[in-house]
Amino acid sequence: MAEFTYGGSAVQRPQSDTLDEQEGSDWPGAEWNAFIYERDNPSGPHAEMWFHGAACRTWFSLMRDTATHQCLDGAA
């Protein structure tokens, strides 16, 4: 078992919990659709979530370079 578990991209949850008509969107669910399914998926610095499951059991965000696997300075 690995000490740290990956939790995916650090994406921002939409402000509203309802499917309101959004300005600039084609349809009410566009913002939630983008949050759940669409990703930047960069080759390079990537803001992501990790879980320290084998010790302090904390979720934290991290900037990591997806081309080199290097962890970068500062939280995402």
Add this chain to the structure above:
Amino acid sequence: MKGYSGLALFRNALSGHRNWRPAWREPAPRSRYDIVIVGGGGHGLATAYYLAKNHGITDVAVLERGWLGGGNTGRNTAIVRSSYLLDANAGFYEFSMKLWEGLSEDLNYNVMFSQRGMVNLAHSNADLTGLLRRGNAMRLNGIDARALTVAELATLMPGLDLSPSARLPILGGLMQPRGGIARHDAVAWGYARAADARGVDLVQDCEVTGFLRSPTGRVTGVETAHGRIGADKVLLAVSGDSSRLAAMAGLRLPIETHTLQALVSEPVKPMLNVAAVSGALHIYINQSDKGELVMGGDLDGCNSYARRGSLHVLDHVVQSAVALFPEISRLRMMRSWAGAVDMTMDGSPIMDRLPVDGLYLDGGWCYGGFKATPAAGWAMAHLLATDEPHPVARHHGLDRFSRGALLDERGSGSSPWMH
């Protein structure tokens, strides 16, 4: 194109095999094509071949940033199967299987397709129930599937640890007898040679760095290492890099890029004559014609374009292999490698037009790209030629995410690294 045959082999043997012609030309790219395909792997080459063969469209270029078949086409574990649960995937992959069955003859190139059988192992009652359900679904879709008892497994796979005291005892299995493996490099080379013979330009060492756009936003060509190349339509067949290229056109896709590793052992005498998978142990394994045991497992687990992975993942694969076949415990690993794969939000591929005119996507292949090669090429050629999805790929559109019509074989939701 000079045909390959027993007679040609004999004739060339007489001259010491010094007079074979190159299998394809190496043209400099022209300034414009009807269709430009980005990515010279199996999918891009197959699409070019079927555009020429099925639709008579030969003004086509395939642009490859490295060498033909040097990406995921040459890095997979070469397994071909159509053992899928969902109707949409079963129909698509079974169409592919039927193309595989005639591929060597069609291409006049031996892709060494060996239908030695594909076996899934069950290690618990839940496992077995799931496999039997999948087997029944396959049979309803007209695909061959057979449940295997432990006694049948003992005959079929003599080295398998079937003892009740195994760490994860084996309770049975499911076999697709028509499944098997193929020589993955030969698939790229066979399609390349056949497409070239029909007039397609294959351009290697030609990375695409951007898109040409008309004032209305339509994609009208690509910027490359060899200059600008115009095109009416551009197809992305660059699994692993789909998001990166789509971003150049301002698009975000339901895809993440992840590392998938594989390894081979040193070669040994024949000991395993089927391709085997254990979902519970997270391993797939087969023996190559050279005698090496070819193995792969799960993704490394976090987004990566690095094309190298962590040792603990290989360690897990090897532990699983030894758990299944204790007699291989002293074999040495010969080499390991990694590929960058497109993982979609539902674990199934995307074959569709993109929301930018003139741009098309064959991507999101997850673990399943190699076995899909013939059908993906066939369906993408149809889409490019007619602007209508091919019937076998009509459920694999990009809008299935916003419509809620996901194709999630495993039911693990929008966490691509879990598929």
